[in-house]
Amino acid sequence: MPNSSPAPTTSFASIEVVDRPWFPYLCTEVEHWEWRTSGDGHYNFWMALSGEGYLRCETQTFRIFPGAFFIFSPKQHISAAHYSGPRITRFSAHFHPLKNGRRMTEIENFPLLGGEVQSLSLAQRQIDVIMRIALRRDDDAVLAQKLHEFIAQCTGQRGIIAEAALNxxxxxxxxxxxxxxxxxxxxxxxxxxxxxxxxxxxxxxxxxxxxxxxxxxxxxxxxxxxxxxxxxxxxxxxxxxxxxxxxxxxxxxxxxxxxxxxxxxxxxxxx
Known part of the structure; x- marks a missing residue:
């Protein structure tokens, strides 16, 4: 019998999706897009599906490219921009990590900056499933489960770029x-x-x-x-x-x- 790989796990048992029904969110940005935030009270999973640009978080700057993902912690200062080439299409979801039914205030290995998924096509298919559930608006428990599985898979790949941050x-x-x-x-x-x-x-x-x-x-x-x-x-x-x-x-x-x-x-x- 072939060995089966264990399911990806996270240090939290589940998540609570925040800012429904607007999130999870999938969109293609305007041609000269910029984004700034001074921090929110939740975590933010953010992935680029197409286009290239640059993202700054606190004192570090990272490239945005298809398959790059970030998990921002509450209250972080973030800015990003796109300057040439195809427009940026991105997926993002706001969430609270839960353990024993309670929100966690600190997560090991978070924030996670400069990750890269191993298979962009697989990630896109999973996001399509998540967005179909999100648009129904009546399956938030299933949505939270699928989103948690997706985050666990992305972080479990350990596809973190050794030199993700720019010089x-x-x-x-x-x-x-x-x-x-x-x-x-x-x-x-x-x-x-x-x-x-x-x-x-x-x-x-x-x-x-x-x-x-x-x-x-x-x-x-x-x-x-x-x-x-x-x-x-x-x-x-x-x-x-x-x-x-x-x-x-x-x-x-x-x-x-x-x-x-x-x-x-x-x-x-x-x-």
């Missing part, structure tokens, strides 16, 4: 590019600020992010440009200046190359 230098560069792209006069300036040579920084950034820092910075500036075009009455020249461009025509060419429309065409399409 602190790269994390700081990402923060600058995201939060203040107009302040960056040159990539060399950033490399010097971080205490490395330009060539070393280019190599390290490209290796960890999968994109050269110059292109990533341009993407960040174009995201900001789109926000200005969508939510302000600034003229195109004023937007270019606000993003550190001295040549409006160069700015417009870069915008069209990445977005497929000129800034004026993009704004008109919104009306």
């Amino acid at each position: 602190p230098r790269i994390s700081e560069a990402l923060r600058i590019f995201r939060e203040a792209p107009a302040s960056v006069d040159s990539i060399t300036q950033i490399a010097q600020k971080l205490g490395v040579s330009r060539s070393h920084f280019d190599r390290e950034f490209t290796q960890q992010i999968g994109q050269a820092p110059k292109q990533f910075l341009i993407n960040c500036k174009m995201i900001e440009a789109r926000r200005y075009l969508e939510s302000s009455h600034l003229r195109v020249g004023e937007i270019a200046e606000a993003l550190g461009y001295k040549d409006i025509y160069f700015f417009s060419r870069q915008f069209k190359q990445l977005v497929g429309q000129s800034p004026i065409q993009y704004r008109k399409a919104l009306q």
